[in-house]
Amino acid sequence: MEIMQKLDIRPESVESIYKLYNDKQLLVNRKYQRKLVWTIKEKEKFIDSISNNLPIPLILVAITNFKGRQVFEIIDGMQRLNAIVSFIQNEFHFNGKYFNLETLAITKQLATKGKLIQRTPMLTEDECNQIIAYRLPFSVTSYDKESEIEEIFRRINSYGKTLSDHELRQAGSTGDFGSIVRNISEIIRGDVGPSDKLLLGSMRRISLNNSGLKYGIHIHDIFWSKHRILTENNIRASRDEELIAHIILSMLYNNSKNLSSTSLNKAYGIDEEDLNFNVDELIKRYGGKEFITVQFLSIYQEIKKTIESNNKIFSDLVYKNECKNTNYAFLVVFMSYYKLLVKDERKIADYSKLNNLLIGIADSVIMPHIDRISFAPIRERAIKSCVGLINECFVKREENDPVLSNGVIKLESLLRASCTESNSYDFKQGIYQFDKNKDIKEKIVKTLCSFVNKGKGSIGYVVVGVADKEETANKFEETYGIKPIKKDSFYITGIEEEAKKDGSIDSYYTKIQQYIKASDIVPESYKTQILNNIDLFRYEDRSIMIFRIEAKDDPVKFNGKFHQRQGTNVEEISNERDIWSLFI
Secondary structure, three states, rough: OOOOOOEEEEEEEEEHHHHHOOEEEEEEEOOOOOOOEEEHHHHHHHHHHHHHHOOOOOEEEEEEEEEEEEEEEEEEEEEEHHHHHHOOOOOEEEOEEEEOOOOHHHHHHHHHHHOOOOOOHHHHHHHHHHHHHHEEEEEOOOOOOOOHHHHHHHHHHHHHOOOHHHHHHHHHHHOOOOOOHHHHHHHOOOOOOOOOOHHHHHHHHHHEOOOOOOOOOOHHHHHHOOOOOHHHHHHHOOHHHHHHHHHHHHHOOOOOOOOHHHHHHOOOOOOOOOOOOHHHHHHHHHOHHHHHHHHHHHHHHHHHHHHHHOOHHHHHOOOOOOOHHHHHHOOOOOOOHHHHHHOOOOEEOOOHHHHHHOOOOOHHHHHHHHHHHOOHHHHHHHHHHHHHHHHHHEEEEEEEOOOOHHHHHHHHHHHHHHHHOHHEEEEEEOOOOOHHHHHHHHHHHHEEEEHHOOOOOOOEEEEEEOOOOOHHHHHHHHOOOOOOOOEEOOEEOOOOOOOOOHOOOHHHHHHHHHHHHOOOOEEEHHHHHHHHEEEEEEEEEEEEEEEEEEEOOOOEEOOOOEEEEEEEEEEEEOOHHHHHHHHH
């Protein structure tokens, strides 16, 4: 189907929709779109409407560019489009029977290659043909600014009850506050990705498991659910983002704001009448959105470490009696840590003892005020009481660490994101590849340049100190006698052992910098960007190095040649026109 550069309302068949999906032309923008939330029952009901030739709501998309090619950005209808795709791919049945993959040439070919598996019993050929011939109302538009699309989405969804109040706030947000809340929420849930935009086919990897639907995120493993701070339904309705938003407001306004929908609406810019509620300006004065994000996650990690020091569940830890409003209990504990770690510049001396002091703390300092805890003065009283009870486990912090940066959050978030879009990440256990006479610094720089040449706005990471293959991890252990730290499907090796060849990690780091400075990278701005974006940090007892690069207005040459990342390989591109076309 040809993409048109004008408003176009027309019917499109189910077969045509699946072709768009298979051609990677359906794009999702996470700034305003939810995850996949429809249950199997809801999907079956939608397919039933199609099968019976009943009318369905219009699907609205917009023309945009993604990685150098034109695609359709879904504005309204993502759940419906996913229902069509997942039904055709045999992820659920209709009336007890599955779509016959022989019906479409595309699915037949995918089945032959083993990429789709036919499940039985199957619908008849006539039943399948009737479904794929159904024509959906499909509206295509174009836009000049992304904010226009976000406003259209907000207006469409504000007329019904399909989104929660907070999902509507987030959908209409264009400021730093909403960005901070969204980024932190994604990192804690584990559905973080390399960018806000991803193809519809990747949505399942960052969506919450649903009954009968195996998506990428297991809801019971999410911190909020595991520690019984929020219910499963709360998380699906984005109440985790609402809680995070309240905490950030408490940090910015020093606990002077009540916890209310009104406060959140003002923070998100929905209620613009209060001129004294300029959150984005306050964020700048505080240190910026990245500073706040890292500070929040560092405090969160300290709380998590405290809870897990004695293998406890948060709700069981802070409540001995009836467990009620655990979200408020978490907020009070978080702000108590904030007071001690950030404002008082302390650090935790004994996690196990602190864990014991938190036992039943909600019963004594929160429950007596639970009915009025949303009011700022009452909440501040509860925080002061909590601080008084746990204060003895914190000692003065000597080192200068203004954001309490924590490498655990940093690396684990990146590892999760790599599962969504693996060709934007490359993992190296080190630069010497177990042979001290050879190194791969050239390969690292070439890989970084290849990320740029995927097109304007592309982002890529090279992580040194992490192996993504068990074979490499075993070779590392055999060579150095050190066992890698297993994290999901990755192996944290660290760079300490091979850095000994250069005398120290500082010398190792300097050697890499010197190589990059001497490299033939054109334009030079990309060389500067690489040097400015080398991140060296600790993950548990291992040192990790991350290189990050982002494509700007021009492609990049390394050693006089264009290279491009294709799958997990780096290929030389001889046709310069192909590369430049991705930057128009």
